[in-house]
Amino acid sequence: MKISPHIAGLAAASELPARPLHLAIGMFDGVHLGHRAVVEAAVISARRAGGLAAALTFDPHPSRLLRPDKAVPLLLPAREKARRLVATGLDTVITQPFTAEFAAVPADQFVPTLLNALPQLKAIYVGENWRFGRGRSGDVPQLNAAAKAHGLRVYSAPRVNLDGEPISSTRIRAALGAGDMDTVNALLGYTYGCEGTVTPGKRLGRSLGFPTLNLPWAPECAPRLGVYAVRAGSATNPGKMWNGVANFGLRPTVADPATAQPLLEVHLFETPPFDVGDELQVEWCAFLRAEQRFTGVDALREQIGRDRDSAREYFA
Numbered sequence: 616m617k618i619s620p621h622i623a624g625l626a627a628a629s630e631l632p633a634r635p636l637h638l639a640i641g642m643f644d645g646v647h648l649g650h651r652a653v654v655e656a657a658v659i660s661a662r663r664a665g666g667l668a669a670a671l672t673f674d675p676h677p678s679r680l681l682r683p684d685k686a687v688p689l690l691l692p693a694r695e696k697a698r699r700l701v702a703t704g705l706d707t708v709i710t711q712p713f714t715a716e717f718a719a720v721p722a723d724q725f726v727p728t729l730l731n732a733l734p735q736l737k738a739i740y741v742g743e744n745w746r747f748g749r750g751r752s753g754d755v756p757q758l759n760a761a762a763k764a765h766g767l768r769v770y771s772a773p774r775v776n777l778d779g780e781p782i783s784s785t786r787i788r789a790a791l792g793a794g795d796m797d798t799v800n801a802l803l804g805y806t807y808g809c810e811g812t813v814t815p816g817k818r819l820g821r822s823l824g825f826p827t828l829n830l831p832w833a834p835e836c837a838p839r840l841g842v843y844a845v846r847a848g849s850a851t852n853p854g855k856m857w858n859g860v861a862n863f864g865l866r867p868t869v870a871d872p873a874t875a876q877p878l879l880e881v882h883l884f885e886t887p888p889f890d891v892g893d894e895l896q897v898e899w900c901a902f903l904r905a906e907q908r909f910t911g912v913d914a915l916r917e918q919i920g921r922d923r924d925s926a927r928e929y930f931a
């Protein structure tokens with residue numbers, strides 16, 4: 616039986632086959648190295664025991680419901696997160712709508728609620744700091760006790776650290792806002808990326824000598840505005856990636872920053888086979904400098920030339 620890689624919530628999970636289920640649970644925003652320690656444990660155990668491996672994740676982020684004025688800006692859209700989770704080897708990702716009703720489930724009812732929807736549940740995989748249930752009152756010792764009472768196993772992963780500090784989505788958001796791609800990419804365990812559709816520009820880039828592919832892109836959690844060494848390729852037909860330099864910014868030299876929307880403009884070193892309407896993926900390799908307002912297009916052109924040289928040096 617073919618298993619759907621995406622299941623829209625616990626209520627729809629009855630479509631899963633009755634094979635023993637190894638379930639990793641968490642928000643998993645970014646699918647970073649710490650998340651993968653948890654998820655991959657579920658995959659390995661499921662493979663060994665001939666069961667199914669799944670992740671249970673939530674949409675939206677609980678903060679959007681509980682503290683809407685201070686909602687956490689997400690690193691990845693839900694679809695991209697599910698894609699990255701499935702790529703770790705999971706059979707499926709269950710995305711549970713984080714509703715007021717779900718948020719109200721008391722910690723002592725959490726395991727029974729899971730078992731009600733997933734009677735084939737065999738084992739739960741979380742990080743050792745994971746919290747659950749109404750008001751996040753449940754912790755891993757409580758989970759261990761509840762699981763034991765229901766004949767389930769619990770794998771709780773120790774915190775994965777980078778440079779002595781725990782890896783977390785919060786830490787990645789801060790590094791991204793600071794333009795520290797070296798840290799972002801080390802914490803993620805892959806190169807931070809985005810996707811977008813090429814739209815027509817004003818063609819000024821061409822007259823500057825640096826034609827750009829323009830990608831409107833408005834993530835919840837945006838990287839620092841500035842110039843980056845990037846790689847880009849087709850999102851629909853992934854394979855070859857082209858090196859280049861990109862500006863993510865408001866273009867204060869040529870546009871009114873009061874009304875401009877952030878735009879990702881990618882200049883590739885070789886003429887690429889892409890045009891308006893193509894869907895591209897862009898990998899953000901290194902931050903080169905902050906965006907600046909220049910006195911004129913000549914100064915801008917000279918600086919973009921230096922940016923291209925810096926990016927070339929980065930890739931050399």
Ligand SMILES: Cc1cc2nc3c(=O)[nH]c(=O)nc-3n(C[C@H](O)[C@H](O)[C@H](O)COP(=O)(O)O)c2cc1C
Nearest residue numbers: 816817818819820862866867868869882906907922
């Ligand atoms: C590598 C690179 C660096 C850039 N840096 C800046 C900058 O610091 N300040 C700025 O106002 N615009 C900057 N730009 C944006 C240019 O103003 C913009 O690409 C140019 O106006 C072309 O616009 P068009 O795509 O609408 O033709 C940069 C563009 C590139 C490709």
Ligand SMILES: Nc1ncnc2c1ncn2[C@@H]1O[C@H](COP(=O)(O)OP(=O)(O)OP(=O)(O)O)[C@@H](O)[C@H]1O
Nearest residue numbers: 641642643644649741742745774775782783784785
């Ligand atoms: N560094 C880590 N090492 C091991 N497990 C982790 C790590 N970070 C998170 N986990 C676990 O992965 C699952 C999903 O974590 P979650 O996305 O809630 O945490 P996070 O990355 O610390 O996010 P935030 O910074 O927003 O709290 C949870 O079970 C959590 O305990």
